[in-house]
Amino acid sequence: MTSVLVADDQILIRAGLAALLRAAPGIDVVGEAADGDEAATLAAHARPDIVLMDIRMPRLDGIEATRRILAQAGQSPPKVVMLTTFDLDEYVFAALSAGACGFLLKNSPPERLLAAIDTVAAGDMLFAPSVTRRLIEAYTQRSAPGCPSSAVPELDLLTSRELQVLRLVGTGLANADIAAQLVVSEATVKTHLNRAMAKLNVTSRAQAVVLAYETGLVTIRVNRTLDE
Template sequence: MTVRVLVVDDQALVRAGLVAIIRSDPGLTVVGEAEDGHEAIARAAAIPADVVLMDIRMPGLDGVAATRAILAQSADPAPKILILTTFDLDEHVFAALRAGASGFMLKDTPAEEMLKAIATVARGEVLLAPSVTRRLVQHFVSKPEPDLRTPEELAQLTGQETAVLRLVGQGLTNQQIASSLNIAQATVKSHLGRLMTKLKLSSRAQAVVTAYESGLIVVGDGSVRS
């Protein structure tokens, strides 16, 4: 199955480079381009895409706002959003993940790794650059007193759903979670779908952040996959 990609960046030269990289992979196809957040929303509504490569800093409407709008307007299954930026800054990482992005990569990522990143998020997995993963973990390490109170929403989860959320936060794939809990992968997928519905999460990446913020994961107990 060919993965359909929408490329969003305000710089024509960067877009051209990304398009050339994507077209070098026979398993990927470029279905459209956009130069700002507003155009990205319109293109995503008009042209079905599996993955949106989204620049985070654009004039008018940035990538975070565009991501939030695209996911809000999209029918199921919504496209996976892979954020691209030259800036490795915490506020952008968290804002993008909370908005529903499935991954976060720096623009200087080698072409081969970029193609792997697109394939990873297309499969529904979380993709964080190693430097971004370190910052995510350091953010919670630096908190003076972790908030270990269980949110009211988290109390809705069953024991198995909570266990799945914790392992998702540690970066495990569905196959690894199934092995760890001694259950079928289909069961893992069902638990994940239900917990994401209960917690109103739109991406696996948001589940990772929730696992940390809720105190389900204590730093040093596990880490997100990079």
């Protein structure tokens, strides 16, 4: 059972999301919050697996609420998926910086929202397809050409397999897809990714993807979105 906290200041949207999730098998809605401050308080008590977080809310916005929730969660933080009606780059970057592992537009159909819950619960990151394209374009434009290890010397600390896994994570592949491509187990993929992240001092899969683009390790279009 995946526990979910829903945070949105618009009561009809919040109630609709909660009702949709309650009707889905394997999902337990453990709370509803009307603003970021309430979301942080409820998250501390309910300890949800996933938080669906609106970005624009009174008292405390979704990005600051995400920072507070993750800071107070200790060793078992929830996965935060940002919900917004605004497909704007600054929100994507701010959400990543705050530690969010996903970004989904509110006009996404119900089946995509449920797929997003499954994706994040499995440990993968996700972005709405339009957000994914803009995110990649921005980071590939910022990345300097040339050898990625010259931009971030820490990449030299990675083994060839760790670099390979990081590159595939950067292209948007899930662990199962990477395991199939490398002909190894998912556990092996997780081990290599965790070791790479520790060496690079990044704490989330989303940050690992950002680093892959910033360094030029990945320059191709993400090939896995929720549209596929």
